[in-house]
Amino acid sequence: MKKRILFVDDEQRLLQGLQRMLRPVRDRWEMAFVESGPAALELLSREPFDVVVTDMRMPGMGGAELLAEVRKRHPQIIRFVFSGQSDRELVFHAVGPAHQFIAKPTDPETLKSAINRALTLRELLLGEKMRKLVARIRVLPSLPDVYVQVLESLRSQDPSLKQVGALIEKDLGMSSKVLQLVNSAFFGLPQRVTSPSQAVGLLGLDIIQALVLVFNVFSQFQGLNETIPGLNLNTIQAHSLAVGSYARAIAKMEGLGKVETDAAFMAGLFHDIGKLVLVSNLPQSCFQVVSLARERHLVLPVAEETVFGATHAPVGAFLLGLWGFSDPVVEACAYHHRPGVTQRKAFDVITAVHVANVIDCEMRRVNTFNAWGQFDMYYLKELGVDHHIAQWRKVCQVMKQEGANN
Ligand SMILES: [Fe+2]
Ligand SMILES: [Fe+2]
Incomplete structure (x- = not known):
């Protein structure tokens, strides 16, 4: 089954660039591109996605706010921040650790492999064998x-x-x-x-x-x-x-x-x-x-x-x-x-x-x-x-x- 990836960035040129760059993986990924946080949330409420990749600095709803909403409404979706290297620390503190960071600008290979890695990990953790085993587990240690x-x-x-x-x-x-x-x-x-x-x-x-x-x-x-x-x-x-x-x-x-x-x-x-x-x-x-x-x-x-x-x-x-x-x-x-x-x-x-x-x-x-x-x-x-x-x-x-x- 094709994986579904949603890209969010207020810069249209960047989205077009991504679209061009990722054309070769169209057989494996179904991709959508939107220009704002609210547009992303709207689309997520209608269609299922596996991954969201967002810019940090956007007018109105910023990346941190968007990811917090995504975490709340669709916790199963893998969340990525796609941002300037200098934002790394800022991103880490604003969004918390439950995210992946990809530095801008990036080459198609780095972007693809970062997303693929996250997808593979999720498959390992949510695959058939693990699901069966996890179903037998009743008590997980609680967060203190x-x-x-x-x-x-x-x-x-x-x-x-x-x-x-x-x-x-x-x-x-x-x-x-x-x-x-x-x-x-x-x-x-x-x-x-x-x-x-x-x-x-x-x-x-x-x-x-x-x-x-x-x-x-x-x-x-x-x-x-x-x-x-x-x-x-x-x-x-x-x-x-x-x-x-x-x-x-x-x-x-x-x-x-x-x-x-x-x-x-x-x-x-x-x-x-x-x-x-x-x-x-x-x-x-x-x-x-x-x-x-x-x-x-x-x-x-x-x-x-x-x-x-x-x-x-x-x-x-x-x-x-x-x-x-x-x-x-x-x-x-x-x-x-x-x-x-x-x-x-x-x-x-x-x-x-x-x-x-x-x-x-x-x-x-x-x-x-x-x-x-x-x-x-x-x-x-x-x-x-x-x-x-x-x-x-x-x-x-x-x-x-x-x-x-x-
Ligand atoms: Fe071990
Ligand atoms: Fe060990």
């Missing part, structure tokens, strides 16, 4: 109150760091956990951080918010320890924090920018969250996974695939999508065991999380339900980064050692 409040305060007209910090400070246990991690070698900050607002100022809100969320989610699941033999929540949490920090450091080493390194950190924190969802909802089947893996000497994802028809990776990605994380974070979670299936040709957030996961598993010397990893060597060779592995390992080892000495 403090997290929701932080999000709300961010959406307010004038979000201040102090205000957000104060919200986190209200929960003393949370605040001390966050500060402990921020002050550890994982972040390598030059100064000691003494308050959540200071942490937000130094590391950015996304990072601190993700930490609040991860600690909270793991505490929601504490009762699951040993639900299946060998399942240890503390090990998964420690592994998750390490993978987040290593992925961030490796992404930095490879020259990714702040948005990507932050995404690598968040994806690392949550890459195995699908395990918690599976264990809490389907403990019997997880027990089967572990026995099967042991009996037939299968690696965990293969055993999961046999029992569930999918692994914990897309299950986690599905949850992150629901929580409103951006596509790069969701993707990195979805593909953390098999980054090669994305057929990407450059080092990105997915690569960072994939290698960080393997390195942490190596250092823990485990390949169990708590952690599992093996390099996708073919993919890393294709990217031309296979010879960086030794260097990545070294950086992670140093972080780990310094963390232990703290």
